[in-house]
Amino acid sequence: MEIVLAAVVAAAVAGIVVVAGNRRGPAAAGAGAAVRTEAADANVRRATATAPPTSATPAIEPGSAQATSGGPVAPLRVPSGADDSELRARRAEIGRIEERLLSKEESLDVRLTELDRKERSFEDRTRNLDNQAERLKEAKQDQVRELERLSGLSAGQARQLLLRELEDELRHDRAVLARQIEDEVRRDAERRARSILATAMQRIASGHAAETTVSVVQLPSDELKGRIIGREGRNIRALETLTGVDFIIDDTPSAVLLSGFDPVRREIARLTLERLIQDGRIHPARIEEAYEQAKEEIDKHIAEVGEQAALEANAGQIHPELTKLLGRLHYRTSYGQNVLAHSIECANLAGMIAAELGASVKTARRAALLHDIGKAVSHEIEGPHALVGGQLARRYKESEAVAHAMEAHHGEVEMQTVEAVIVQVADALSG
Numbered sequence: 290m291e292i293v294l295a296a297v298v299a300a301a302v303a304g305i306v307v308v309a310g311n312r313r314g315p316a317a318a319g320a321g322a323a324v325r326t327e328a329a330d331a332n333v334r335r336a337t338a339t340a341p342p343t344s345a346t347p348a349i350e351p352g353s354a355q356a357t358s359g360g361p362v363a364p365l366r367v368p369s370g371a372d373d374s375e376l377r378a379r380r381a382e383i384g385r386i387e388e389r390l391l392s393k394e395e396s397l398d399v400r401l402t403e404l405d406r407k408e409r410s411f412e413d414r415t416r417n418l419d420n421q422a423e424r425l426k427e428a429k430q431d432q433v434r435e436l437e438r439l440s441g442l443s444a445g446q447a448r449q450l451l452l453r454e455l456e457d458e459l460r461h462d463r464a465v466l467a468r469q470i471e472d473e474v475r476r477d478a479e480r481r482a483r484s485i486l487a488t489a490m491q492r493i494a495s496g497h498a499a500e501t502t503v504s505v506v507q508l509p510s511d512e513l514k515g516r517i518i519g520r521e522g523r524n525i526r527a528l529e530t531l532t533g534v535d536f537i538i539d540d541t542p543s544a545v546l547l548s549g550f551d552p553v554r555r556e557i558a559r560l561t562l563e564r565l566i567q568d569g570r571i572h573p574a575r576i577e578e579a580y581e582q583a584k585e586e587i588d589k590h591i592a593e594v595g596e597q598a599a600l601e602a603n604a605g606q607i608h609p610e611l612t613k614l615l616g617r618l619h620y621r622t623s624y625g626q627n628v629l630a631h632s633i634e635c636a637n638l639a640g641m642i643a644a645e646l647g648a649s650v651k652t653a654r655r656a657a658l659l660h661d662i663g664k665a666v667s668h669e670i671e672g673p674h675a676l677v678g679g680q681l682a683r684r685y686k687e688s689e690a691v692a693h694a695m696e697a698h699h700g701e702v703e704m705q706t707v708e709a710v711i712v713q714v715a716d717a718l719s720g
Contacts, residue, residue, distance in 0.1 A: 506545045533554045602636035635715040648708055656709075
């Protein structure tokens with residue numbers, strides 16, 4: 290009998306939980322099922338604990354509650370007062386859960402209603418904007434048609450006319466702007482060029498040597514003139530033959546004039562005559578000996594002077610043959626200016642100008658120092674000294690930039706580099 294009563298109570302509790310779960314909806318049904326299962330298990334455990342032991346255990350059928358729980362089920366008992374209060378507490382908790390769920394459901398319904406209202410408002414705005422855009426498009430078309438009617442031109446024709454006018458205006462503005470920029474650049478270039486040239490000229494203050502094509506050898510007495518001439522003029526003929534210089538004896542008292550275009554030969558003749566006067570012996574054999582000594586001394590002096598010039602010009606290492614040609618320029622003059630001194634001055638000017646303009650300082654210095662070496666051999670090789678100098682530079686392995694700048698400094702060839710222009714400017718400044 291007790292077992293039957295316990296089963297009835299458990300069924301009643303389960304029915305209440307199921308009803309509450311159905312009212313709360315799908316979300317609460319799971320929770321109700323869990324509560325129902327937990328309550329049924331508790332009742333079974335209590336009934337098992339309080340039921341009196343029986344003498345025999347009934348057989349367990351397959352698929353029954355006992356088989357499912359894994360063991361024998363004790364007899365159920367009628368719930369007491371404590372069980373009733375727990376059941377009422379659980380019912381109250383279930384009621385509170387149901388109220389909260391109902392409140393959330395009402396809140397969701399309100400939010401869904403608000404979203405529906407906003408969606409309808411958005412659709413109304415979209416329709417209004419589409420209508421306004423269509424009206425604006427129609428108004429623009431009407432305006433274009435009216436403008437075409439008033440102007441007598443189509444939209445394409447008006448566009449082409451406007452583009453042509455804008456193109457003409459822009460072309461004119463571009464020409465004006467280009468002219469302004471060109472004038473500004475020219476003024477700035479002239480101002481900067483004057484500043485560079487003035488600075489370079491102020492920093493270079495080389496001396497100028499006024500030399501002529503005649504050398505004078507002073508004699509201790511006029512009696513030496515006869516000895517210089519020699520018997521039947523054999524001494525003077527030997528001197529003129531060896532040196533290639535004219536000895537003028539009768540015009541100036543106590544002096545002999547040496548006249549010759551080649552300054553190196555004239556210098557060798559001067560040294561030869563001075564050695565003969567100092568020695569006192571003047572005859573053809575002694576003249577030839579003195580000439581060879583003077584020539585050797587001049588060749589050595591020429592090499593030393595060329596090396597010194599390259600050092601002063603800071604032009605770096607130069608081929609020995611070019612150094613000799615530089616040394617020969619020491620005995621030449623151009624417009625009253627010593628050519629070697631002029632070359633050194635040009636090298637220094639060209640180096641400073643190249644540094645100011647960002648050009649190759651080394652190329653400018655070397656080309657300016659060597660630009661007149663053609664004058665040292667101009668009587669031996671035909672052609673302008675600038676072209677001769679360029680050929681000599683190439684022969685002795687100077688760079689093409691240096692050779693070109695040497696050739697172009699007098700305009701024999703068209704200038705193609707900034708260094709060539711610098712060498713020409715430096716040559717004009719020094720001259």
